[in-house]
Amino acid sequence: MSARLKTRLGALELPNPVMTAAGCAGTGRELAQFHDLTRFGAFVTSSVMTQPRAGRPTPRMSETPSGLLTAMGLPGPGIEGFLERDLPWLQEQDARTIVSIAGNSVEEYAELARRLRGVPGIAAIEVNVACPNVEDRGRMFAWHPGAAAAVVGAVSAAATVPVLAKLAPDVADIVTIALACVDAGADGLTLINTMEGMAIDHRSLRPVLTGVSGGLSGPAIRPVAIRCVYQVHAALPGTPIVGVGGVATGLDALEFVLAGASAVAVGTTLFHDPTAGPRIVRELDEALAARRIGRLADAVGLAHKPTGYVPPQVRPEPPVEEPAEPGELKEKLP
Incomplete structure (x- = not known):
């Protein structure tokens, strides 16, 4: 793997910036049928909750133009099952594991963090704040800076x-929420979660999903995700960002990096191309090399630089002199 792709998320160093997106790679066993999980910079688990959950009834997934609507309801084995079965398996694969956690109260998030404290094989924790807060009439933590900060602070x-x-993009000002989370202790940010959307079946004349609305993901939301990464990086240039939303190629990943992301997560693409991870790593490396950028770090936030800025690792080609005409050669001779 090319050394140019090394990146950092705070104290966490990764060999490449391509990760899985939470909820899109199962337990890891599904992807391991196609390639070694260590080929990802990190494997992000599905969001783990305190108790086992079956999730919402089907139908809970529906394809849309350039995207996917899902209303899974965070199914999973709960923290006990995760620590007993899923995490040990990931440790056996030597996967760099980032554990996504979710809860319905600040105390649930805090309990999950306590259960994960000191457990071997965990590289980082990703806090999914796009969950309903039962203590605040079911409004998502992500909608309010104070609520999001309370969760992050507890973790x-x-x-x-x-x-x-x-963080979720369906907010009035994602920069304000990002600032609140960093002030509360977040070492980095993952931008973005899915956007709320819905679809109606023209045959049944009813919503496609049992849960009526769901989270929209895939290439359809990439421009929104790029905008969020760009805005947050401008406000918090020293905070590592993981860009998520419609990454399907190395050039998609490069776009996030130029906007300010130090890493990217691949999600919806894995459903139809489970081998996409290693391919995107290779394509991103090729894209950097083609632009003569020697390190990924030199491309992070490059879109914010003034026109004409040259990354320190890029060296312009020396000017090539055109061969002189015979008459010109005679004139130059002493």
């Missing part, structure tokens, strides 16, 4: 590994 106080806050 950070208990965690012994870097903490990433994953």
Whole structure:
């Protein structure tokens, strides 16, 4: 793997910036049928909750133009099952594991962080704040800076590994929420979670999903994700960002990096191309090489630089003199 792709998310160093997106790679066993999980910079688990959950009834997935609508309901084995079965398996694969956690109260998030404290094989914790807050009439934590900061603060106080806050784009001002999370102790940010959307079946004349609305992901939301990364990086240039939303190629990944992301996560693409991860790593490396950028770090936030800025690792080609005409050669001779 090319050394140019090394990146950092706070104290966490990764050999490449391409990760899985939470909820899109199962337990890891599904992808391991196609390639070694260590070919990802990191494997992000599905969001783990305190108790086992079956999730919402089907239908809970529906394809849309350039995207996917999902209303899974965060199914999973709960923290006990995760620690007993899923995490040990990931440790056996030597996967760099980032554990996504979700809860319905600040105390649930804090409990999950305490359960993960000091557990071997965990590289970082990603806090999914796009969950309904039962203590606040079901409004999402992500909608209010104070609520999001309370969750992040509780997790950070208990965690012994870097903490990433994953934010939703369906807010009035994502920069304000990002600032609140960083002030509360987040070591980095994951931008973005899915956007709320819905579809109606023209045959049944009813919503396609049992849950009526769901999260829209895939290439359809990439421009929104790029905008969020760009805005947050401009406000917090020293904070590592994981860009998520429609990454399907190395050039998609490069676009996030130029906007300010130090890493990217691949999600929806994995459903139809489970081998996409290693391919995107290769394509991103080729894209950097083609632009003569020697390190990924030199491309992070490059779109914010003034026109004409040259990354330090890029060396312009020396000017090539055109061969002189015979008459010109005679004139130059002493």
